[in-house]
Amino acid sequence: MTEKKKRVRTYKDTDEKITAKSLIKPFLFSLPFMVGLIIFTVYPFIKAVLLSFMENYRFLSGKFTGYGLGNYQAIIADPNFINALKSTTKYVLIVVPISMALSLLIAVGLNSVKKLQGLFQTVYFLPLVTSSTAIGMIFRWLYDYDYGLFNYFIGLFGIDRIHWLADVRFTMASICIYGIWSMLPFTIILLLAGLQNIDPVYYTAARADGAKSRDIFFNITIPLLMPTIILTSIVNMMSAFKVYDSLFVLYGGKPGPAFNLYTVIYYLYDMFWNKNKLGNAAASAMVLFVIIAVFTLLQNLISKKTNYYK
Amino acid sequence: MKVTIKNLTKKFASRDKNGEPVIAVNNLTAEFESGKLIALLGPSGCGKSTMLNMLSGILPVTSGKIYFDDTDVTDLTPDKREVGLVFQNYALYPHMTVLQNICFPLKIKKVPKDERIARAKKIARMVHIDEYLNRLPKELSGGQQQRVAIARALVKNPKLLLLDEPLSNLDAKLRLEMREEIRRIQRESGVTTVFVTHDQEEATSISDYIVLMKLGVMQQFSATRDIYNNPANLFVADFIGNPTINQLHGEYTSSGFKPDGTDEIIPIKADVAEGTRTILAARAESVTFNKGENGISAKVNDMYSSGKDWLLNIDIGNNNLRGYCDADYELIPEEIIKVQFKDKGVFLFDEKSGERYC
């Protein structure tokens, strides 16, 4: 018998032969998932990328005149899109830092108390689980010009009633109040988890060294929590950048007075749904994707670099 | 059930530091008699666990055959081999009670529930775990967990029971108790059993046969008593036995063995060319001392206790060795005494290859 050198591919760890039969099982097990993933994530993603480069795409016929940067030029030239980018950025820059600061205070407070933990948690985390439609509806009621509680309260201080949702000067403030309020629960949860991950040994050691509560907070808690704070900020920036649902309800599906609540996603939906400009919608989606991708990469980079524990 | 292993080889794709593919088990052939307790023994990395995993079907073989009685099981998956397996960490299902754990193999086999429970309880009694049937694994001690693991392995009446380092997760006292228990349970169930261990004492104390391996190669396969009295090579002689066998380096001459550093000669006969570099290996109990004239001269160093026995540490030429002495031996350091070697427990090996000459 001559020994023929046949190349058989094998698994590195067990030297098991890779046969067609051994591939059937993983294929069948992951099939339902993969079908869904390919049809509703991979395919539309590729399609959206292509679409953003298609010139003069016709929705009904599916015809287009060629590939190019026309859609990108169109949205950059569209003041509405620039406006959307601007107001989204403004929203992110207001809402994220304020909600981070408030959450940090609340999280440290929650971490320091022993009694009523459960009750506090229930209360603070409730907005997280409730529908943004309902919450949007409630805030519409609170912001109501005639009978809303916000105007009642400022009335107590002798301030005139405000058209919270209609006066261009106040709309950003009103959506930011709403945005901060709804961002708190998630942020608190993450910071609380970060705080609970800090080994009490550090506190004991600091106390033994004669440190006061304030020193401990600034010299131990904050530095050790820093990775969590940074990561939470990034996650929050991403979600703030995608703000839409809540505004949609708050304004009953309209973009607000003078289009000043026009966010990037609002623009995307508007181009796609109302104006039927799929190319523009896809191009704005690509811009969104790039922004989110940059944040994600940043997040991965930081979480790899700052893994103190483990 | 008889287990026959023919030319079994396992190569891994990973490479050692010389760039050679790792051969975990190299061309191993052996036959395990039915109803016996066989130990797979060797230092870590010798391929003993790989052997066990191939017997259970967890690892596919690279070449060679495994037969259970006359059936070729080489290509059968673990679930079709009808073997029982106990892991070092016991691998009990954490969400199931003791009873559910023991019943699991029968449940998979679709044995009716009543019969399942009856059989599980019977086995549980045999391994003395029947008081804890409703506990979860985490509520049991290490020894109890192990009993459950053995019960689970035995409940389906396997043809072969495989134990992977069954005692190494237990503390010293429990280890002694459990190894006798394993022996008892094996005798009572009569199942052919293969167990993996790196501890030669564990292997010699309970097994009928020992397979001693080194770097994937079987060094010796013989009855447990024989492996001590009749080692196949220097590695075997060195690995088996406590205290470790004495090794004297020297040269073979026409009149016997001449240890390095002395001109005196230990009389021994072997079929070796004169002038060959050899090692004389002698068990501690084969070394005797006298303050008279018979034997080879040695210098006394020290004396110390190993439990009930006393060992005398001496130098013969450049070689150091130890032998049993009486507890009331009068120790005079640096004293020159005479040493003799018994016939039994003394072997001559090639210095380089470890091959045995006599």
Added chain:
Amino acid sequence: MKKISAGRIITYVLLAIGGFIMVFPFIWMLISSLKTWAECGSMPPTWWPHNPTLENYIYAFKTAPFLKYFRNSVIVTIVCTAATMFNTILCAFTFSRLKFPGRDIIFSLMVSLMMIPYEMLIITNYTTIVKMGLYDTLVALIIPFTSSIFYTYILRNFFLSIPDSLYYSARVDGASDWQYLWEVMVPIAKPSLVTIGLLDALACWNSFMWSILVVGSVDNRTLPFGLFAFTDQAGVRFERLMAGSSIVVIPVIILFLFCRKQIVTGVSKGGMKG
């Protein structure tokens, strides 16, 4: 008696005030929903309804088919969560226990897909649903969401932490891969699965924008969409809108009261991954 420091009292007071702000909108929603039209429109507002009435709820159920919305929401949530769990379990098993070439590379590719914003996909998904003939059906609200990479990622990590010896034990005990998965892995992973299931159910229940796109008829609306559409019927009658909001929110609050721990751990576990 233990000495209670001033700092501790201040902490409690501040936490209580903060907590009140967080929960107040919901309390106000419930209070308003029990008021009459006249009372709801009075200034200064009353802090408790003079004549608590269920009138607004009756109105909501009568004028808009809230019962049907509710039923639709329940169906969509249950079916979607069940299907997602099934897919997630099988996929996490494939990528943790089964063997095939390129497994880890494929999985990291899948993980990188997580950064695609969902909004980017709606354009094509809408077309796909229409082409499949599923426009304006409950199925359209379910099938795009049954393959969650995020949940698979969490569950796979858990599966990877289960020792190999358990798998080999089960195999030697005679179990097939399928049996091992359902008899051993799934029961052990129960806490993780409960968390994932709860998070997914909440997301299904609250899902809103997609349903506006793919549901046309009143019959196939879910609660959030129904509530949004209710503004057309109820107009600026906030006591009625608050009743409608309560119908959407109360089931979730009840769920949250019972499963707070699992939900909170789920969020903190998954939060960092976006």
